[in-house]
Amino acid sequence: MRYAVFVTGPAGAGKSTFCSALISHAQTMKRTIHYVNLDPAATNFDYQPAVDIKDLINLEDVMEELEFGPNGGLVYCFEYLLNNLDWLDEELGSFEDDYLLIDCPGQIELYTHIPLLPRLLSHLQSGNLQFRISAVYLLESQFAQADKAKFFAGVMSAMSCMLSLGCGMLCLMSKMDLIKGPAGGTGKGPQGRKKIGKEIGRYLDTDTTLLLEDANKQTNPRFHALNQAIVNLIEDHSIVSFLPLDITNEDSLTSVLSHIDHTMQYGEDEEPKAPEDLDGGDFGGDGDAE
Numbered sequence: 001m002r003y004a005v006f007v008t009g010p011a012g013a014g015k016s017t018f019c020s021a022l023i024s025h026a027q028t029m030k031r032t033i034h035y036v037n038l039d040p041a042a043t044n045f046d047y048q049p050a051v052d053i054k055d056l057i058n059l060e061d062v063m064e065e066l067e068f069g070p071n072g073g074l075v076y077c078f079e080y081l082l083n084n085l086d087w088l089d090e091e092l093g094s095f096e097d098d099y100l101l102i103d104c105p106g107q108i109e110l111y112t113h114i115p116l117l118p119r120l121l122s123h124l125q126s127g128n129l130q131f132r133i134s135a136v137y138l139l140e141s142q143f144a145q146a147d148k149a150k151f152f153a154g155v156m157s158a159m160s161c162m163l164s165l166g167c168g169m170l171c172l173m174s175k176m177d178l179i180k181g182p183a184g185g186t187g188k189g190p191q192g193r194k195k196i197g198k199e200i201g202r203y204l205d206t207d208t209t210l211l212l213e214d215a216n217k218q219t220n221p222r223f224h225a226l227n228q229a230i231v232n233l234i235e236d237h238s239i240v241s242f243l244p245l246d247i248t249n250e251d252s253l254t255s256v257l258s259h260i261d262h263t264m265q266y267g268e269d270e271e272p273k274a275p276e277d278l279d280g281g282d283f284g285g286d287g288d289a290e
């Protein structure tokens with residue numbers, strides 16, 4: 001089985017940083033996750049990409065030679081990739097039984113306006129490739145903390161991404177290490193965590209009653225019906241609840257990875273591995289090794 005996780009979310013949400021943190025976390029668990037770069041403008045990598053779109057096409061060249069702006073250029077790069085999928089197949093060919101983390105650019109038009117990423121996803125699922133796919137969507141925690149309307153906008157874009165990709169998607173609230181309590185505390189220590197719990201908890205579990213109260217407090221009464229309609233939409237898609245992501249905390253990374261694994265039923269089809277040496281091995285217990 002082959003697995004691929006699309007890492008999506010708005011520009012600057014922490015996608016590339018999350019990829020690096022998860023890969024290094026996996027290494028501590030003796031698991032290998034390969035990094036795939038789908039951003040034709042990316043420059044610095046913490047991990048050498050196993051597949052890099054820049055080996056096929058580079059945004060800088062497109063902008064220079066075809067006189068595109070950065071966003072039009074990005075769309076052009078993806079159309080080029082989709083017209084050259086045999087290149088991708090060849091690049092992916094050497095991986096078996098593997099787990100890819102696909103770092104995507106943040107532009108929403110790749111998901112919704114022109115469904116380029118959904119087409120790529122279908123390609124990976126089909127034919128010889130037969131990947132099991134899931135996605136994560138990162139939304140910055142400060143987004144939610146600072147402004148309820150921004151949180152609504154974030155949830156709507158997460159929903160739109162999920163509906164257009166059409167695969168299991170996990171929403172992560174990123175940069176939790178930066179969250180400050182309402183009284184301006186650092187968020188460190190039990191007191192700080194408790195304050196954060198109150199403030200951000202309603203977003204993580206999306207308590208829609210509280211969310212509506214918050215939004216109504218901040219908006220002109222003539223928008224209250226609209227707030228209610230949006231909250232109903234969030235409720236109907238109860239899938240949009242956020243898992244906190246704190247890349248400085250190994251427990252948080254463990255939890256996120258196991259949720260992603262669960263979305264793809266990772267490992268459920270694996271054959272149990274036989275112990276390498278049943279006779280001479282020390283299995284650290286006195287049970288029967290059968």
Ligand SMILES: Nc1nc2c(ncn2[C@@H]2O[C@H](COP(=O)(O)OP(=O)(O)OP(=O)(O)O)[C@@H](O)[C@H]2O)c(=O)[nH]1
Nearest residue numbers: 010011012013014015016017105106175177178247
């Ligand atoms: N404190 C903190 N900073 C973070 C975290 N994740 C990302 N950052 C910072 O946020 C900025 C953007 O992070 P990236 O990982 O490049 O974000 P991205 O989503 O890949 O951005 P694009 O590829 O441009 O869409 C960088 O300055 C990171 O150092 C985090 O978990 N905690």
Ligand SMILES: [Mg+2]
Nearest residue numbers: 015016039103
């Ligand atoms: Mg990035």
